[in-house]
Each structure stands twice: as structure tokens, then as C-alpha cells.
Amino acid sequence: MFGWWKSKRKWSDWIRALDAALSPSELKWLRLRLDGGREAAVAYLDSVVDRRRLREDVVRPLVDAAPDPKAIRRVLSMGEPAESLSEIKRKVLDGWAAVFVDGAPLACTFDLFHPAARDVPEPSTEQTLLGPKYAFVEQLRVNLNLVRSRLPVEELRIEQLEIGRRSRTKVAVLSVKDVTNREILHEVREGLKSLDIDWVDDASVLSELLFGRTLTPFPLGQLTERPVRVARALMNGRVAVLVDGSPFALIVPTTLVELQKDSEGFLQGPLNRLFARFLRAAGTLLAVLGPATYAALLAVNPQILPTPLAVTVAVTREGVPYPVLGEILVLLLLQDLVQQAAMQAPGPLGQTLTIVGSLIIGQAAVTARLASSLVIIVLAGTAIGSLIIVNFPLSFAIRIWKYPITVLAGFLGAFGLVAGFASLLVHLASLQSAGVPYLKPFAPLNWYDLVHYSVVAPSRQAIERRPQTWRAADTRRTGSRARQDGP
């Protein structure tokens, strides 16, 4: 293996080659004197290498073994030979140290990567009361470790790819052998391989690139920061993609219903989940249709309201100097500005901003007769409805869609409301995620998933069988077939 020891090549040749290829300011060289007048050098990137391990695992053993060529060879045999300059470059960039010895045509490399790690945090965007409280970080290796520890099954398959002509970002495609649908896995894998881009750094960007539908605001892949959710998705037959540098995993395929499932997962009883899902569905409808209904009923079709209610509403609007549609649109925009500002502000400041925005500005607008008190109630309902949506990208999509529906309802009343909702449904019906219709299991209807997973789950059948939506290769969780499956 180390027959190159007697080569005549000087390590200084490597210095010139590597210095030309990499940034000289970041590349460090450590010169060592070995036996018989031979010299060696260690090349590494100071920013990513663990210096303590460099000292103790590479430099000190080499220096101690210096008089004895056999001992040096023994030390070098602990590393991996690199066969070309491009391989050495890539490894050095990845945090390896390359050891060059005079006369050797190859380098010997040691993995000394020192991640700028932080502790495994709690989820920040997917809060959970009862589930496991740890989330992904920015290091792919740590994230893979988290998934593996949650899913210690031998059928778990991790395929590592490099995406980005320049960035060569590491991406891991996770699936479970004999469970994941091969067509979906193939589609995801080939989609990733076919990406022609120079730099990728985030799972959400990857989602857009993978599906190519950039005009829809709805997320076609599910982003999650919870390893437990990735593990569950994998065991249901879905595919997960982890990107080095991103604290989120991308799960495909996904559906509108799946994005609405809460983080409590299977830890609650069926009745609790049914009620929670009903609230979530009602909140979503309120978020998207609430302002539009207000505009339709007050601006165009007040005759629909019972007379006492119509009188009450008219009194609340007394003195408001502009039409209903203008009132609701301006306040919706203001509300979204406050939400966006609160999201970007640091924690306590964000909460303060929300309170100031929603309560104080709203109350001031009503007092100044710039808005009716009813519209503040409608806005509060809309805000709560959009906040109850678990998935943030989905919540954002709903926030966008409420504007055109409100405008239509403001001009054409109940008809505009139906037209806006119909256009939303047509758009949702046209979406697919890795070949799975976005509205499944409602459209196309799948009674099994609708009953056992989307509405009432978990039932006994849900424990025994996987959801049909993901077209898993092995549909059963129990029974002899499941036990026999394996490599």
C-alpha cells in the first residue's frame, strides 16, 4: 500500500500545486524532518481542522517515529492515501490534513474535521409539548447521526451526493429499503443529480429546484427540523433529503393534509387529534376566507345578513371614511407587516411588536374612526387562523392567497368569494409533489388514509398498515411479510 515511499518526488512540489489551487492565506503547512534527511509536510485548512487532534494524532506520532521508517509507515497507514491532486484538494477543503513525504507520489490524508458545532437545540419552528425535544443542526454528519439514532434499522439507506458545481454541497438522500416507493426515490435522486447549479446551501432552495414550480406559494416539499418527523416519514415510505449547512430536512412527497399535521404525532389519542385537526382546518378556512366573507357581506351583499345584525354592523362602521374593501385591505397589509416584523425581530421584541401591532394600533384605529371594531375582530380571527397552521411556508401561502380572494369578494360579493375559492382549489388540484396529488387523500379520495390517518388516526389499522398516499413498497407494518423483509 505504501510502496510510493521510495519515490523521488519532493513535498515542495505539492506546495506549489496546492498553493496554486487553494487560497494560500487559509492553507497552512507544517514542515517535519524525518529519518535519513527526508522531509515531510502537513497541509491543512486552519479554519476547519481540529488542532488538538492534528497535534496528537498526526504530528506527534510522526515526530516520535522519525528515526524508524517502519514506524513512520505504521503511522501513515492509519490514514487514507489520496490518489490525485483534485482528491487532495477536496479532502483538504473538507477538513482533512494531507501528509506529504519526500519521494512519495501520493499524500496520506487524515480526517481532522472540526465542526463549528453548537449543541443539539430544541425545535424553534415546530414546538411540541409531548414529543422528543431535539432538532437538526447545520452539520450533515450530526443530522445523520440524529436520524440514525432515532431509526436504528439496518434497512435505512443513506446515499450521499454532491450538488453544486462550485460549492460541492454534500446532500444525503435517506430512504428505507423495501418500504420506500422506488419510483419516488428514483425521481428524487435523478432530480437531484440533474440539478445544474453552482451553489446550494439550503433545503428550501433544493425543494424549489427539485420541483421546478416556483410560481406556486405552496410548499411542495415538507421542511422539518425534527429528526423524529423524518424517521416517521421514512418508515411511512417517504424520502428525506438532508443538506450540509441546513438545519432543516426536506421530506418528499408531501400533501396539504400532511403539512397540517401537528408535531404531537402519534402521542395523542384519536379524539384529541380529531378535535385538533378540526380546529386547524377551521383556522385555515378562516385565514383564507375570513376577510373575503367580511368584504362580500358588507360591501356587496348586506341583504344576506339578518336585519338586527346588519344594523349592528352598520353602526360599527359609522364614521369610517373609506369603503369596506379599502378598509380591510389596508388593515390586512398592516397586519402582515406586523407579523413579518415580529418574525424577524429577536424573541421578546417580536412578542412586544405583535402586541403593539395587534392591540394598540387596532384600538387606536377604531378610536380614530379609521376602522370599525368588527374589522378588528375579523383580522384577529384571520391572524389566529394563520398562526394555527403548523407549517410556516403553508401559513405564508395562505396569507398570500387571502388577498386576491378578498379583492374578488369585495367587487363581486358572494359570487366573488366562490370564484376566489374555486381558483384556489383549481390551483391546489393542479399541484403534485413527486407524483402525489397535493390534495390527497381528499382529491383523489382515499378512504383508508382519510379515515385512519387524516381524520381519526391512529386506529388499529393505522398501526398495522402504512398510509397508501405514499405508495410504499411494503404496505404492512405487521405480519410475516414485514418481519421477513430485509437485505
Next chain:
Amino acid sequence: MTFTYRISQWQLFVVVALTSISLTPFGSPAVHHDFGRHIWVANLVQWLVTGAGGLLALALARRFAAGPAGRFSVRAVGPVLGWVYGFLLATYVFLWGPVGTLDTMLQLLEVMELPETSPAYPAALTLGISSFAAYLGPEVVARFAEAFSWFLLIGLVMILVIPLAEASLGALLPVDLPDPAPFYNGTTWAYVLGIRGFFLVPLYAAYLDYRRRVHRPVLAGLLAALVVVGVITTTPHLLFSDAALKTLQYPGLETMATSPITILPVESALFVTVLIWHGIGFVVVAATLYVAAALFADLFRLPHHRWLVPVLAGLAFVILRLPLQTQVRETLMVGWSLLGYVVGLVFPAAILLLRRGKRVNP
């Protein structure tokens, strides 16, 4: 045309049911006036006509509807006659959905909701949204209909059940046969052919997985529509006298104005009813626009139906904006209805008698 779309039995059921419960049957106050408490007789004849049309459509679908949508007529009766039949069917479907159903929707809007608004805006909006669905193909139209049906179902149940609380079956008594005079009226026959979902069956059945049975969803869809239309058209006669009904323009809808829904903050069930018919109207226009475009595209050997969807939508908009007198409009409706009998009953019966074909959808 690439034949890659697939729809499920449930989606076929939903499309057939919703396109059958469309607005046009209710835009015919003359039938209510002519039949009075004998409206159930007209409904029974409607059952017979729909049953015959449905069975003929099913037989056509099972023998000839495999592969691209527009080809079944050519396979059935050869290139020339098949082309003529296909053209008549496409014309009928186009006049039914994007023109007829939308026209009724616009009239309803003008009378009940938006008297001051130009019909051009809602017409353009409806055609735009439906065109988008039709452009994306039968799978998206079916999924749109299916998704919408969950919301429409709630409303339909409400508008069927709530008025019945005040209804009296005794209003239909005595049970005797009506004067036959209304049956000499073209409007009656337009009404009787109101359950039109079966016209789409040979075209939509082509997209059903060939291993699945087609007759169950189609018959179930037609039956559901017959029940809904039967209840909605009969209910006004269970609540009001014949004389009172003669003052109503849309008896099936305006009856809802007297049905309060105290649980919701609305004056009456009319609001829910109007929303439901608008929703069904969107589904009908989208489904028929797609079918008409697919048929015309195949007849004229165009590469894809998508080319024709905006053209047909534009044509429908122009037709809807034509200033027609009421009498001319009614004459055209009767003529169009007679065309429906030819393409929905006479022609299919002749094809089935004269051509054997292969059973492609057992």
C-alpha cells in the same frame, strides 16, 4: 394526444353527479307553471329519459371509449359519420356548459345578487378559472370537482333538508295525471333532459382505469342527481300554492328565501343555495369546456386540447354578450335541447344497433 391521464371511479361519480345537478333545470319556471302540483310527473319522465340516456352512454363507453377522448365516435361509426357525430356532440357540450350553464348563472347573479354589475365581469372570471382547470386536463378538472364536492355536499344537504321541515306532502294530492298539453311544449322537453351528466360519460370513462367498472359510478351519479333535482323542484310545490309559484322566477331557489337558518348569521338559506349553485356552475363549465375542447381538438387533428380551451372560452364570452331577445333565446334553448336528444339518445341508440365493436371496459 398523449393518453396519460387517469381518474378514479369516485371522481367519475362526482363529475357525473355535479354536472347533472347544474343550474339549467331550474331556469325553467314555465315547467312549474304548466305542471303545478303535477311536477312529479315531469320528474318521472326525467328519470326515464335520464335512465335511457345513461344506459346508452354506458354502452357506448364500454364498447368504444378507450384511448384518446375524441376518437370513440370515429371508432364507432367510421370517419365521416363519426366526425359529424363528434362535431354535434362537441357543439352540444359547448352550448350546454360554457354557454348555457354560464348564462343561467349570470341571470341568477343579475336577479339575486349583482343587479348593477355588468355580467361581463363574472362571465370573464368564470371562464378564466374554468379555462385554467380545463387547460390542465381531465385529471385536474376531476380533482377540482372532487375537492369542491366536499364543500358543496354540506351546502346541498342543508338546502335539501331545511325547507322540508315546513313542507307538506298533502300539497301534491290528489295523485292524478296532469293535462297532457305541457308535453307538447318544447320547454318541458328541455327540462326533462336536464340531467345531462351522461353526455360526458364516454369521454370521461376513457380516462378511467380499464380494469375498473364504469357503470356503478355513472349510475350512482345520475341517481344522486335525480334525487337532488327531484327534491328541489318538488319542494316549492310542497310549500306554496300554484298561484303563488307563478310569481316566482326561480321557484327552486327563491323558496330558500323563506327558509331561515338560525344557526348561521344569514337571513335565509338562499345565501347558501346561491353559493352552492355558483360552485356547481364552476365545475360544470370546467368539465364541459375540457370535453368540448378535447373533442374539437381531436376532430380537427390538433396536437392538444389546450390550444382550443382559450378559443372556446373566448367564443363563449362573445356568445354570452350577444344581445338576444328573450323569445329568440328560448327558441334557441329548445332547439339546443332537441340537438341533445339527437346526440344523447337517437345517435347512440343507432350506433349501438348498427355497430358491434369491442367491449373495452368490461
